[in-house]
Structures are given as structure tokens and as C-alpha cells.
Amino acid sequence: MKKTVFFGAVTVAGLAAGLASAATLDDVKARGTLNCGVTTGLAGFAAPNAEGVWEGFDVDLCRAVAAAVLGDPMAVNFVPTTGQTRFTALASGEIDMLSRVTTWTYSRDTDLSFEFAGVNYYDGQGFMVPRALGVSSAKELDGATVCIQTGTTTELNLADFFRNNNISYEPVPVETNAEGQQQYLAGACDVYTTDASGLAATRGTFENPADHVVLPEIISKEPLGPVVRHGDNEWGDIVRWTLNALVAAEELGVTSENVAELAAAPTDNPEINRLLGTESELGAMMGLDADWAVRAISAAGNYGEMFETNIGESTPIGLARGLNAQWTEGGLQYSPPFR
Amino acid sequence: MSDTHAQTVSYVRDTMLPQAEPPLRDKGAVKWMRENLFSSWLNAILTVLSLFVVYWIVSHLYPWFANSVWRAGSLTECREIRDATVGSDAPSACFAVIADRWQQLLFGFYPKEYYWRPVLALVVFLVSLWPVLFDNAPRKMLFFTLAAPFIMFALLWGGPIWGPLFVALGFVLGYFAYELVNKSAGPLAATLAAIILPLLYWFYLVGPLAGLFSSVAPIGFEYVDSKDFGGFTLSVVIGVAGIVLSLPLGILLALGRSSDLFLINKVSVGFIEIIRGVPLIVWLFTASLLLNYFLPPGTNFDLMLRVIIMVTLFSAAYIAEVVRGGLAALPKGQYEAADALGLDYWKAMRLIILPQALKISIPGIVNTFIGLFKDTTLVVFIGLLDPIGLTNAIRASTDWNGVYWELFVFIGLMFFIFCFSMGRYSLYLEKKLQREHR
Numbered sequence: 001m002k003k004t005v006f007f008g009a010v011t012v013a014g015l016a017a018g019l020a021s022a023a024t025l026d027d028v029k030a031r032g033t034l035n036c037g038v039t040t041g042l043a044g045f046a047a048p049n050a051e052g053v054w055e056g057f058d059v060d061l062c063r064a065v066a067a068a069v070l071g072d073p074m075a076v077n078f079v080p081t082t083g084q085t086r087f088t089a090l091a092s093g094e095i096d097m098l099s100r101v102t103t104w105t106y107s108r109d110t111d112l113s114f115e116f117a118g119v120n121y122y123d124g125q126g127f128m129v130p131r132a133l134g135v136s137s138a139k140e141l142d143g144a145t146v147c148i149q150t151g152t153t154t155e156l157n158l159a160d161f162f163r164n165n166n167i168s169y170e171p172v173p174v175e176t177n178a179e180g181q182q183q184y185l186a187g188a189c190d191v192y193t194t195d196a197s198g199l200a201a202t203r204g205t206f207e208n209p210a211d212h213v214v215l216p217e218i219i220s221k222e223p224l225g226p227v228v229r230h231g232d233n234e235w236g237d238i239v240r241w242t243l244n245a246l247v248a249a250e251e252l253g254v255t256s257e258n259v260a261e262l263a264a265a266p267t268d269n270p271e272i273n274r275l276l277g278t279e280s281e282l283g284a285m286m287g288l289d290a291d292w293a294v295r296a297i298s299a300a301g302n303y304g305e306m307f308e309t310n311i312g313e314s315t316p317i318g319l320a321r322g323l324n325a326q327w328t329e330g331g332l333q334y335s336p337p338f339r
Numbered sequence: 340m341s342d343t344h345a346q347t348v349s350y351v352r353d354t355m356l357p358q359a360e361p362p363l364r365d366k367g368a369v370k371w372m373r374e375n376l377f378s379s380w381l382n383a384i385l386t387v388l389s390l391f392v393v394y395w396i397v398s399h400l401y402p403w404f405a406n407s408v409w410r411a412g413s414l415t416e417c418r419e420i421r422d423a424t425v426g427s428d429a430p431s432a433c434f435a436v437i438a439d440r441w442q443q444l445l446f447g448f449y450p451k452e453y454y455w456r457p458v459l460a461l462v463v464f465l466v467s468l469w470p471v472l473f474d475n476a477p478r479k480m481l482f483f484t485l486a487a488p489f490i491m492f493a494l495l496w497g498g499p500i501w502g503p504l505f506v507a508l509g510f511v512l513g514y515f516a517y518e519l520v521n522k523s524a525g526p527l528a529a530t531l532a533a534i535i536l537p538l539l540y541w542f543y544l545v546g547p548l549a550g551l552f553s554s555v556a557p558i559g560f561e562y563v564d565s566k567d568f569g570g571f572t573l574s575v576v577i578g579v580a581g582i583v584l585s586l587p588l589g590i591l592l593a594l595g596r597s598s599d600l601f602l603i604n605k606v607s608v609g610f611i612e613i614i615r616g617v618p619l620i621v622w623l624f625t626a627s628l629l630l631n632y633f634l635p636p637g638t639n640f641d642l643m644l645r646v647i648i649m650v651t652l653f654s655a656a657y658i659a660e661v662v663r664g665g666l667a668a669l670p671k672g673q674y675e676a677a678d679a680l681g682l683d684y685w686k687a688m689r690l691i692i693l694p695q696a697l698k699i700s701i702p703g704i705v706n707t708f709i710g711l712f713k714d715t716t717l718v719v720f721i722g723l724l725d726p727i728g729l730t731n732a733i734r735a736s737t738d739w740n741g742v743y744w745e746l747f748v749f750i751g752l753m754f755f756i757f758c759f760s761m762g763r764y765s766l767y768l769e770k771k772l773q774r775e776h777r
Contacts, residue, residue: 041735052448205741
């Protein structure tokens, strides 16, 4: 009931805001900065460093969009949002785009009147257990106590999974990931469950990561992606194709290092030429100049570079590409053609 | 010496004995312990138990503090240093996170080169409190106190100084309007003039005037956006603004609630009951989420300002009830005496009723203030980065993921310093104003 009323309010507001300020691109250009909603802090995805400069995988996407639109990757005003405030902030026009590990779901796309501009990270819910427990599959977890964040989709996924497998569990509700880590380490629960990326990041901070294993089962689909308001398709296109340009750049071998060189003169590959604006006028079709993609790629590198610097295997978070590899390498990252 | 005793008593000492040492069990530490710690077998058991609990806590906490690491670049480094110095199974605090991020915890994202501005604003605030809190200050200092809010605003947010200056002039305008109209048309017209004239001035004149002067003479500090405020700067700004604004508002509400005028009375009662009957977190969500829908799209009503307004209204409702308690505690004779002296309502309140009522309410008022100051941490739920919110952000960097207690110990200590000094001041004030002979 509470949820319905809330979502209803958000919808009405979303419609009103969508009608009132249709041309986000003009607003952003007039303002000179991009208002980008991010988390209040999630390892690898978005966090301010000691100098107060935001860094992370989600942050880099904001920077790429700002670079494409405004020509300056630093012209971003990061608005920290919580799970509760993120959708209202977007609906009311406080932010231009939301890049905040937000799962693309049916109701968010339709009922809340938002538009998901693609998927920048394919996540899924997993389990972590102490190695000493001797468990190798989530199906052996009958009767286990599970630390679980309340009020999230992970809670529902967990209930579904245990019911499907006819096994029982005892939930230990926690409020935040930080609390979950502490409870799990203190032995208040046998199992900690959250998104697999979060589990990897959490495990990386333990004193003895080797004492804990992440079980192979992934029990849900959590496609995380940038979100924009319904009703401003031009702006939605810009965010969607900026993300696509980053993915395509990795596929085509365009990196932040060689992009300037490749963009200097037309190359032998027409797809690269079209992407980098040395051939035909793709940028003008969505109200940008020809080398918008060049700037987006120079901002923080292509999709693969962004992944490696923020959450990849060389970082303490150490996530493998997995589902997020290019489609040519068995993953799901696939950009429609630039044509 | 008389002869009387010579017959009945064989010997009477006629010199004083030198004072003897009291028996061992009746002096010094032993006596104190016997009286205070082991006065009965039940107390003795409780004492031993308490000592054991204290020992247990200290023995667990002390090594953690004693082995703490202050210089390291990340939690992993902390652990390496600990392994190298005290061994891997010894508890050890990693206070290096405070050394690395204390500036962020205190100032948020406030530009580094301007850190002196919030600090100076705090100094201005403390100095401006001096004539209010202690009566040994020169009375002229009160003018500085009146100007302090505007100085603090100019320091904290910066921008051309003309904005705050012209807003401040509105109050001066109101004062002179009251004085002038009072002479010709009486106090009611004067009060109305003192309210309406400045409002007209603020709405229609301040903007253009400030704009004009700013373009001619752009004097002032570099502008700092509200979103750059964070950490304790944010908590203190919200807390202090809430405290300073809610006291006068609360007093007015309390007077309104005990007023005989039907409309004023009912409006005050309704306001107090509605605000007090709903949790603060709901009002904060209202400020951050709901207000956006009522405002025309595109207007960017500063989130921090919205929060300050909500916090002020919330604590004003509490203050009103505390002050009403003080008003109710005054004997009816005080009100009647004021009437008998021929004082009008405001004079009676200002000179006789409120000084006594407020004195009674001091503990309650300070209690509300301390509560308000600690409640500012609730803004973490609407995405503002107060100290608690920053711990989350700090933990989100790969360097410090996994650090908990060190950050909370630091934040707890800072809050304790603020709240404890408020409590001490209230005690001092109570003692100073002690007039009853008990």
C-alpha cells in the first residue's frame, strides 16, 4: 500500500516534470554542468576521494556524458542520492541522469516513468560463506542464518530461491552493507548475501579473504544501468549512445590512448570513422558536434578501460569481466552499430 | 577548680590530651572506601562486580587504542604495520583513516584553500555568543551579535557581500519604520509597518539592488555551493541555524498557545501538535522529496536551506512546549502584578513574565538543543554527507573499506565535545540565575 502510493506520487511528479522540462540537453548546455545522481558511496562504483573528487565506474559514465555534451569531463555536479531519494531526484529534475547501480526492472521502467539507457554492469545476487563451513553450493544451505539487507530486491530474491529449492533459512536483517559485513564477520550469520559485485568488494577488505568463499550460484538478474526521465527522448538518446560508444570503442580497439591519433584522420575501418566523426555526421543527428565520441572516450577510456581501472581484476575489488565482457568474448556487452 | 569534685572524683585531668590519630579504619582512604564502597555486604559485592566490569572493558579496549596505527595509506597497510610491530592477532585501531580524512570529516568538500572561512565563521559565532551568554561583556558587543548571522553567511557561502548586506538593512528599515510610525499612529500600526515594509523591501528591492552593486563593485569571497558543505561543517551549520532560529520562534509559539486570542491560539496549537506529532525523518523526507513537487519545475530551492527550515520548525515546536511549561509554572500573581503596573502585553512579557519563565525552562531548552544537534545526523537519509554519511563515502574508497569503529569513535568524540559544553553552560546558567532561597 505504502509503496503503491509512493510510486503513484513519483509517477505523477515524473509526468509533470517530464512535460515541463522537455529539453534537458538545452538545460545542461545553458547551465554548463551536468547534474548526475550517484550513490552516497559504493566501493568501485562511486565515492569521493581524499580531495573530494568523485571516482568510480558509475562516475566515469557521468564524466563521459559530460565530455560528450559539454566538452569537459569535470563539468559534472555529483548529487549523492540514497535508495529512497534517487527516483524523486530524477523525476523532479534535480538531476539530469541517474548513474547509481540501479537495477532495470519492469515497474521502474513503466510505472515510475523512467527510461533505462542501457546496462553498464550485469550483476546478480550471490552468497558468501566462511570456508570453514564446508559448503560448496547454495543448495546445501538448509537451515542457515542469512544476513540480508532489508527492503531491497535481494530480500525477495532470497525468499524465492529458498522456496524454489524447498529449504529453510533464518534471516538476520541488516540495514546497510557496512552493517552486514560486521555482522557476518562477528559470526551473527552463516551466510552473507548481496549483489555479487558487492560480495567481491566486501571480501576484498577482509583480513583473510581466503577464509571466505563466494558460492557459484547467482540467484537473480540485476542489470544495472543509467536512468533518465521519460518524455525527453533526445536526452535519452545521448546517454544511451554515449554508453554504446564506450562499448563499441572497446570492441573496435579504440582506447583513451589512441583515440586522438585515430580521430586525426580517417582510418581504414569505416565503423571507427563514423564513431569518431571523421566520416558522415552522426553527432549532428542528436544535436552534438562531430567529435562527441572522441571526447567521451578520452574522458575515462572505453568501457573496458573504465572497468579495469575501477572494479577490474587489477583493483582490490577484483571483479572478473564475466557477463560484462564483450559479446565477441562470450559476454553480454553489445553495442548496436554506429550507422 | 572547685572543691565539689575533690570529694567525689579521685582524679580529674586538668590538661587537654593531644589529638590522637584516628584509628586506621576511620581515616583516609580506608574510611572512604568503607563508607562509599563496602558499607554493607551487598555494596561490597556490587563494588567488586563493577570493578570487574570496568577492568574487563578497559582490558579489551586498551590494547586496541595502545596499538593504534596513525600513519598508513590504507587499511591493508595498517594491518601490515600491526603485523610487523605487535603481531597479527593483537587488536589494533587504524586511526590512519582519521589522519588521512580528518579534513573531509570536518569540512566535507569545502574547497581546501578556503578552510579558514568556516573556522573564522565559528570564531565569529562564538564571539557573538559572548554578550548573550555571559554578562561580563560590553553591551556594545550586542551589535556585533546582531550582525554575526550575516557575517557568517558571507563567510560560509561567499559570493558578493551585497546580498547579505542589503538583507540585513531590511531589519534596520523595520526598526526605523516602527520608531517613526509608533510616534504618529500608535503601536499596532507601527508593528504592521515594521513587518510589511521590510517584506516589501526584501521581495522587490534587495535583488535588483544587490545585483546592481555586485556588477559595479564585486567585493566578496569566492562563492561556495551548498553541495560542497559536508561533515561537521554541515552538522554545525544546520544545528546552529536551527538552534538560533527556533528559540525566538518557539517563544512566540508558546505565547501564542497561551494567548486568549482565538485564532492565534488555535493556529499555534495546530502547528505545534502537527509538527511534534510526526517524526523528524518524515519532515526531512518531506523537505527533500515532496517540496520538489509543489515548487515549479526548474526552481532549485537549496536542499540545505530546506533542511534548515524543517529542522527549525521541528525544534521550535518542542521549544514552544518547554517554554509553555515555564509560563505555566509562574504564579498567577506575577501576571496580575504586571497588569497592575499598567504594562502592556509585550512589556509585561518582556520585563516580568519571560525572564522568569525562560529561567525555569533552561534545562528543557538546552536539552532540546542537544537533541536537535544530534538529530542533524538524520540528514544522511536524504543524501547529505554529514559525518555519518561521509563514513560511508570514506569506506567506499578501496583504501578504507572495512574501517568502522575508528571513524565512529572520532565522530562520537566530536559530538560529545559540542553537546557536553552545551550541557555545562546550562548548568552554569542555572547556578548563576539561582534566586530562590532553598
